[in-house]
Amino acid sequence: MKVLTSPSLWIVLLVVLAVALIPMIANLPALREELFVLLMLIILASSVNIIMGYTGYVSFGHIVFFGIGGYTGFFLVQTLQMHVALAALIGGGVASLIAFLMGMPVLRLRGAYFALATIGINEAFRTLVTNIDQLGGAVGMLLQFSVYDAYGGAKEASQLAYYGIILVALLTITASFMIKKSKFGLALMAIREDQDTAMVLGIDPARAKVMTYAISAFFPALAGALFFFKNGNIEPGPAFELHRSIEALVMVMLGGFGTVTGPIIGAFVYERLRGFLITDPTFSNAHLVISGALLLIIVLFVTAGVIGWLRQQSPVLRRYLE
């Protein structure tokens, strides 16, 4: 694998890892909680970017896979006392399988129709889970505290979840990079630019798109399983929250559509900005208005996002900044 020796990838991975390890070395639990959310957002944004940035299919309801992974993982940990790592992997597998099966018909739709269908899928799952009593229905499920004993206590379980989310974030970034640099990635970008021409060139768009959709469903599901395991409870509302899905799209746009580092930068900037606006006394009331206005400015004037804009500035950056 030649792409795995690329310095561009390793620098990004090392920076993310170094930042993620700060709270563990300096023993700062509050910062750890913040970074957990940030890493989760990086995973969500990078996964959305894999399907949206590379193939141009706007998966509006991508959060559905976060919820599916969360519920599958939670259920397995809760009822079968399964280890969270295994439960998360199964959650990821289930999400990928669902993405694969649904992707076959849904990815035939183009443009706005696809975006609407993904919203419908998310809402269908949310309302369905609300009705399943085995999954706790509308009130959700609460993890028995004794479950954490298997990991040496609640504190250790929370640390384990944190290491898990670091690992998933690094894997997501690596997958995003490898796809972009592979022949498969080139095929996806050909589909994005012109699906009919790509078909003439011998690409099977249906197969490529379904595979990408399944891959992009895997990582949010892992993140969901870890997140709800750490939280100790799960409800249909937060698990299938359409708003968070749209926020992930905003992060991708902010950082740079179709780039590897873009979603990471986008997640970081968005989360910091929101944190600042909510806690700052002058802005806390108007935080939605301000973030909305900023989003509009970016959408209207800086369409390439931060990384896309930097890449346009110099050929050197274009070479090393993916």
Added chain:
Amino acid sequence: MNFEVLIASSIDGLTLGFVFGLMAMGLTLIFGVMKVINLGHGPFIVMGMFAVLVLSQNLGINPYVALPIVIVLGLVTGIVTYFVAVHRVINAPELTTLLATFSVNMMLIGALTILFTTSPRGLSLELPSFRAGTITVLGTRVVAVLIASLVTGALYAFLYRTHTGKSIRAVANNRAAAELMGINSSWILALSFGIGTVLAMVAGSLLATLFGFTVLSGGGLETKSFVIVVLGGLGNPTGALLGGIIIGLLESITTIFMPVSYVPVFEFVVFILILLFRPNGILGAR
């Protein structure tokens, strides 16, 4: 099964369906003319609710008399929104317009939350209700249907009988050709966005006379509008009205057969199936 229950819930669903149809027409008109899915639709509906609340409670105007003011407000809001958020990206890929209208959504919800907080509101409105045996139809429902039909009729008269309305249909059909015929397409697009907003706000005002509401009521109504619009065919106002009535009836009648909480599951599954197998809606050609 009780026949009277069926009749009562059918009337209930039918009346609600007209208002839903009106609401969805706003969304479908904008999509039909400029291929933009307006994610600011929910906040526009909520704006209609709060406009009528402020006008009736703070200024003492009867909610129905306040409707012309709501219409003017909607037209201005829509046209301003178009020029601020949509005009620059009207030819960009759908993601861009989706996010641009979503930013409008964020700003409006943020502003409305600052002004009104998220606590539940309601209009106090007393109208005589109609009775026939055990079936009762609330007066507010009857008026809502009348107004919804009136607005729909006015919209059709405008689209088919006036020069400007014909221009809107021409731009929807083929913008480049319409421009070649000397139609100022920017203005027509802005006007269409304004009319779409008016429809959403009027529907919001009517819903406010029927139910309680909060600043956040728009989210659910927006997804409902998506379902209705897809059912009737994206961009087809007649279809939206029909879709609204179908959803209204479905929501009231299916509750007799299945638990209320399963109705949305059913709706969204139908929504996905229609998108997959009849993307032009139930009225459209395959």
